[in-house]
Amino acid sequence: MFSIKKLVRREKGASLAIALIFLAIGAIMIPPLLLLIGSGLEQGEAIENRTDTLYSSDAGVEWVINILKTGGEGVTDSYGLAGLPNAESTSRTYNLSGLNGSAVKVKLIYHDAHDAGSYYEVVSTATLNGKSMTTNAALRYQPSGGSVFDNAITALDGNIILNNNAAVLNGNIIANGNITLENNASVDGDALVSTTHYISDIRNGIEGTKTINGTLTFTSIDTEIYKTEAQIAKNGTTSSTINLSNNATSTRNGPLHVLGNIILSNNSKLTINGALYIEGYVSLGNNSELIVNGPMYVNKYLYADNNSTMQFGGTTYINGTLTLGNNNSSNNQHVIVAKNDITINNNSTFNLQTAPLIISEQGDIDIRNNAKIGGYLYAPNGNITLENNTSLTGAAAALNITMANNATIDYNVNGLNDLPGGGGTSATLEILAWEYNTRE
Known part of the structure; x- marks a missing residue:
């Protein structure tokens, strides 16, 4: 077989x-x-x-993080609304394309949690080949206010109060205290206060986002360097008190060290060609003129009566108060520091073209009726007040800041990077939630 x-x-x-x-x-x-x-x-x-849609939905959240950092500049939603959602317009929808071949729809919702702070809810849905993936996130973006001049108004450790028709143009306001707007006051930008404080804006005068969150910290400005710069004439040629009578004119060469005071009577004019150091005070009578072509140090105070004019060619330090009478004018592009109060009275014009740094080390800065100021005002240990019809082109930072009837601040950052305390605002991003949801 x-x-x-x-x-x-x-x-x-x-x-x-x-x-x-x-x-x-x-x-x-x-x-x-x-x-x-x-x-x-x-x-x-x-x-x-699934991985592509996951990456795309995550990319939608990352895109939101980026526009939060830029304040929504240049961004419009699917209905053509510009910027970020806020307390008045709480929801925006954005359509993104070209993310891993997916179509991405991002819904951004603003939530105001009052004392707990505001935050943004993100719903980012990516669709590819009929399949969808959604990333749900909650974000809190907190500017720290790291620079004292990153905003039009900065209240370092107190409140911001804007009374009748007071206005902030082209800038934000930030406070380590409360913000209050009364009777038609307005702010072009955003408002931010630290946790446990409030924003009172009954008439919705704040156009941007209102945020309550975090502890704000600010850089300080060391004024000792300005004092040193202003004192360079201490070893200059000595002179006794300079006292000019009515209608007198005098020119002196520096560096000049005046052992007494400088007193200019009505309609007189004094020119110092160089640096100036004064042991006493400076007093300008009506219609008088003081020109200093260099740094100046005043050991007591500087008082300028009505219609007087001043021109400084270097850093100025006043170891006391600075007071300008009615209708005064000054043209100065250098730092001015007064140890105590700075008062600029009615109808005066101060540094409108050059916008220098103006500091009161220990006192207040008071800008009175109809005065027009160009500069960056800084009172780290006092208050800044802008009274009726005054205008400031620049920025203001102090413990507390008050603007009265029709006062305005127009935030102007020309030359800001050259100022101490200037620069970019640092910020903190908190990711409160981040989760996924798959849909067929």
């Missing part, structure tokens, strides 16, 4: 038998393997699509 055993013993047809065996095994195994490979390819494609 013919058998495989005999066939093998004779070594005839052995290869055919073995081939038939493997062919039978292959016929049994290959179809399932092909099905498995096909299933794997489908699963791989599905995973790849």
Whole structure:
């Protein structure tokens, strides 16, 4: 009887038998393997699509983080509304394209949690090949106010109060206390206060976002360097008191060290060609003029009566008060520091073209009716007050800041990077939540 055993013993047809065996095994195994490979390819494609949509939905949240950092500048939603959502317009929807081939719809919702601070809810949905992935996130973006001149108004450790028709143009306001707007007061930008404080804006005069969150910290400005710069004439040529009578004119060469006072009577004019150091005080009578072509140090105070004018050619430090009478004018592009109060009275104009840094080290800065100021006002230990119809082109930073009837601040950052305390605002981003939801 013919058998495989005999066939093998004779070594005839052995290869055919073995081939038939493997062919039978292959016929049994290959179809399932092909099905498995096909299933794997489908699963791989599905995973790849899911990964792409996941990355795209995450990219939508990252896009929101970026526009929060830029304040929504240059961004419009699907209805053409510019900027970020805020307390008055709480929701915006943005349609993004070109993210891993996915279409991404981002819904951004502003939530005001009062004492707990405001935050943004993000719903970012990416769709690819009929499949969707949604990333839900909650973000809190907190500017720290790291620079004292990053905003039009900065209350370092107190309140901001804007009374009747007072206005802040082209800038934000920030306070380590409360912000209060009364009777038609307005702010072009955003408002931010630290946690446990409030923003009172009954008539919705704040156009931008209102934020309550965090502890604000600010850089300080070291004024000692200005004092040193102003004192360079201490070893100059000495002179006794300079006292000019009515209508007198005098010119002196510096560096000049005046052992007494400088007193200018009505309609007189004094010119110092160089630096000036004064042991006493400076008093300018009506319609008088003082020109100092260099740094100046005043050991007591500087008082300028009505209609007088001043021009300084270097850093000025006054170891007392600075007071300008009605209708005064000054043209100065250098830092002015007074140890105590700075008062600029009615209808005066002060540094409108050059906007220098103006500091009261320990006192207040009071800008009175109809005065027009160009500069960056800084009172780290006192208050700044802008009274009726005054205008400031620049910025203001103090413990507390009050603006009265029709006073305005027009935030102007020309030359800001050259000022101490200037620069970019640092900020903190908190990711309160970040989770996913898959939809077919």
